[in-house]
Amino acid sequence: NAGVTQTPKFQVLKTGQSMTLQCAQDMNHNxxxxxxxxxxxGLRLIYYSASEGTTDKxxxxxxxxxxxxxxxxxxxxxxxxxxxxTSVYFCASSEWDYGYxxxxxxxxxxx
Amino acid sequence: AQRVTQPEKLLSVFxxxxxxxxxxxxxxxxxELFWYVQYSRQRLQLLLRHISRESIKGFTADLNKGETSFHxxxxxxxxxxxxxxxxALSISGGYQKVTFGTGTKLQVIP
Numbered sequence: 148n149a150g151v152t153q154t155p156k157f158q159v160l161k162t163g164q165s166m167t168l169q170c171a172q173d174m175n176h177n178x179x180x181x182x183x184x185x186x187x188x189g190l191r192l193i194y195y196s197a198s199e200g201t202t203d204k205x206x207x208x209x210x211x212x213x214x215x216x217x218x219x220x221x222x223x224x225x226x227x228x229x230x231x232x233t234s235v236y237f238c239a240s241s242e243w244d245y246g247y248x249x250x251x252x253x254x255x256x257x258x
Numbered sequence: 259a260q261r262v263t264q265p266e267k268l269l270s271v272f273x274x275x276x277x278x279x280x281x282x283x284x285x286x287x288x289x290e291l292f293w294y295v296q297y298s299r300q301r302l303q304l305l306l307r308h309i310s311r312e313s314i315k316g317f318t319a320d321l322n323k324g325e326t327s328f329h330x331x332x333x334x335x336x337x338x339x340x341x342x343x344x345x346a347l348s349i350s351g352g353y354q355k356v357t358f359g360t361g362t363k364l365q366v367i368p
Contacts, residue, residue, distance in 0.1 A: 246304040
């Protein structure tokens with residue numbers, strides 16, 4: 148039972164490069180989320196998908212796009228990476244009010 | 259908008275001492291509240307939910323609506339409790355859109 152799987156675990160990008168972070172869950176959860184974690188700022192919601200076919204902006208969506216490919220997969224794309232996007236990114240999924248299940252995170256550095 | 263405040267960035271306690279991690283929230287409705295824990299180099303994981311009124315790893319948390327608080331407590335700290343703890347608030351509605359606090363690092367001194 149894998150839960151939530153994120154790839155890659157680590158990535159270094161040059162300013163202006165693009166990349167896609169992948170997330171997949173095998174728990175049949177309806178809702179999926181992307182957060183970024185920065186020191187002293189906790190976790191901030193980038194985008195979420197309440198159910199398959201829908202996506203909405205969170206607290207810090209600028210510079211990101213998402214795709215809910217199907218019920219299992221929710222990807223996060225950085226079109227033109229900036230040093231301010233250096234962070235640890237977490238994907239999570241949930242069903243109703245049972246709490247989140249998190250992926251292991253992607254540590255992204257933009258130089 | 260909802261807000262979660264964890265006033266302590268770092269809390270250091272000796273092994274065997276009581277622990278209280280503070281969490282205050284602001285929200286006009288009836289929130290769902292959670293504590294998440296992140297051990298070193300591990301993913302965040304759900305520790306407990308207020309609606310379950312459960313005790314996990316000896317930790318408990320009571321929702322005080324009058325004081326809008328959801329403090330996490332443990333009577334006797336263990337070294338393995340050292341971790342980052344996040345308080346979180348969810349607005350129900352068929353899906354969760356959770357607001358997290360900035361976290362408190364608990365350091366248990368042997």
